[in-house]
Each structure stands twice: as structure tokens, then as C-alpha cells.
Amino acid sequence: MLLLVSPDGVEEALDCAKAAEHLDIVDVKKPDEGSLGANFPWVIREIRDAVPADKPVSATVGDVPYKPGTVAQAALGAAVSGATYIKVGLYGCTTPEQGIEVMRAVVRAVKDHSPEALVVASGYADAHRVGCVNPLALPDIAARAGADAAMLDTAVKDGTRLFDHVPPDACAEFVRRAHASGLRAALAGSVKQADLGPLTRIGTDIVGVRGAVCAGGDRNTGRIQPHLVAAFRAEMDRQAREHAAGVPAVN
Numbered sequence: 001m002l003l004l005v006s007p008d009g010v011e012e013a014l015d016c017a018k019a020a021e022h023l024d025i026v027d028v029k030k031p032d033e034g035s036l037g038a039n040f041p042w043v044i045r046e047i048r049d050a051v052p053a054d055k056p057v058s059a060t061v062g063d064v065p066y067k068p069g070t071v072a073q074a075a076l077g078a079a080v081s082g083a084t085y086i087k088v089g090l091y092g093c094t095t096p097e098q099g100i101e102v103m104r105a106v107v108r109a110v111k112d113h114s115p116e117a118l119v120v121a122s123g124y125a126d127a128h129r130v131g132c133v134n135p136l137a138l139p140d141i142a143a144r145a146g147a148d149a150a151m152l153d154t155a156v157k158d159g160t161r162l163f164d165h166v167p168p169d170a171c172a173e174f175v176r177r178a179h180a181s182g183l184r185a186a187l188a189g190s191v192k193q194a195d196l197g198p199l200t201r202i203g204t205d206i207v208g209v210r211g212a213v214c215a216g217g218d219r220n221t222g223r224i225q226p227h228l229v230a231a232f233r234a235e236m237d238r239q240a241r242e243h244a245a246g247v248p249a250v251n
């Protein structure tokens with residue numbers, strides 16, 4: 001399982017760089033613009049320059065509206081700025097068809113420019129609270145649009161977590177559907193260390209965090225702490241070892 005960590009700017013990205021050996025993907029976002037809030041192109045570029053070259057930079061394109069042209073341009077902007085994972089939060093899409101239309105436009109815009117870039121279609125575990133497309137529809141949306149990964153995050157950052165809205169069994173079904181379509185499955189949403197057991201066992205490919213590696217566990221007022229990134233990775237590694245050894249689950 002890969003670890004994606006979301007700094008909110010260059011300063012925090014430098015803290016991620018200090019913990020680079022413990023993480024796999026640096027994910028640029030602007031949390032004050034939403035769960036998958038998009039940051040400025042120059043911030044993506046600065047962060048690309050600040051983190052080790054072997055660490056891919058991901059960028060969120062925003063909690064996007066159902067406007068395929070607008071979103072395709074924004075996604076291209078993220079790719080041009082140096083991101084190699086392009087994450088789109090299908091916030092304004094109320095049907096799978098709308099999600100597919102947006103994601104097809106994004107895939108074309110991104111891959112025409114950077115064929116090696118990976119496009120991630122993200123939905124929301126708490127979609128029922130914001131009226132967007134059902135979380136379990138994301139693997140099919142991503143696959144039919146030609147994206148590379150399906151992801152879930154939470155739209156409302158109020159302390160509720162991924163598993164509060166999509167329990168582990170349903171997340172397992174999400175991962176199964178993604179893998180059946182040849183996609184990577186990424187899961188996030190106020191994920192804590194205690195969630196890593198189930199996330200490992202269901203075969204999650206990428207776990208995304210911010211709050212869990214910020215001081216005080218607070219994604220808004222806390223800053224990313226390199227030692228918390230290291231501790232999170234240590235628990236990931238422990239869970240991976242236990243899973244590989246067939247140790248019975250305790251959480």
C-alpha cells in the first residue's frame with residue numbers, strides 16, 4: 001500500500017520532504033477551498049521542485065462542478081505544473097454519466113500532454129450528505145472514462161471518517177470493483193492508524209492522509225509533522241507484515 005500525504009503549501013511540503021523516506025506520493029491541495037481544493041499552479045511547481053525527484057507529486061483539481069470543459073482545463077493546468085497524479089473530486093456530478101463525461105475530458109486533456117500521468121477519479125464516502133454520485137459507482141466511472149484509479153475521500157471534514165460512511169465491507173467491494181477493472185483503489189477520509197488493518201486486508205493500493213499526520217490530528221490548525229508521517233508508515237509496515245504472515249486481525 002502506498003502512502004499519499006497532502007500538504008497545503010510549500011512549507012508543509014518541505015516537512016514532507018524531511019519524511020520522504022516514509023511516504024510515496026506528495027499530494028498538493030488547498031484544504032481551505034474544500035476537501036479536494038485545488039492549489040495554485042505555481043504552488044504545484046514549487047512543491048515539485050521541493051520534494052525529491054523520485055517522489056511523485058499529485059495535485060487535486062478541486063471539488064469540481066459538472067463542467068467538463070472547465071475541469072479538463074484545470075486538470076491540464078495541474079499536469080503542466082508538474083503533477084503526475086491528477087485527482088478530480090466529482091462533487092458536482094449527480095449521476096455516473098455526468099462523472100464519466102467529466103473524467104473522459106480530463107483523461108484526454110491530461111494524457112494528450114503527459115501520457116505517463118495517472119488520472120484519479122475521486123468520489124466521496126459521504127456523498128449522501130452532499131448529493132453527489134454514489135461512492136460505489138466510482139470504479140465504473142473511472143474505468144469507463146479511461147482513468148487509472150478510483151478514489152474515495154470524505155466531502156465534509158467534521159471528524160467523521162471513511163468507515164463511518166462506507167464500512168470496511170463496502171470499501172472491500174470498492175477495491176474489488178476497481179481491481180476487476182484494472183484500476184488502482186485509493187481510500188482516504190480522516191483515516192487513522194486504527195484503520196490501517198482493514199485497509200491493508202482489503203487490498204487498498206493507496207491510502208491518503210492529512211489530519212492523521214498533522215499536530216493534534218487536526219488537518220486545519222495542525223501542521224504536518226515528519227515524526228507523525230514516520231509513525232504512520234511504521235504502522236502501515238506492521239500491518240503489511242502481519243497480513244503477509246497471516247496473523248489474525250485484531251482490528
Ligand SMILES: O=C[C@H](O)COP(=O)(O)O
Binds near residue numbers: 027212
Ligand atoms: O487525499 C487525502 C486527504 O488529504 C485526506 O485528508 P484527511 O486525512 O485529513 O481526511
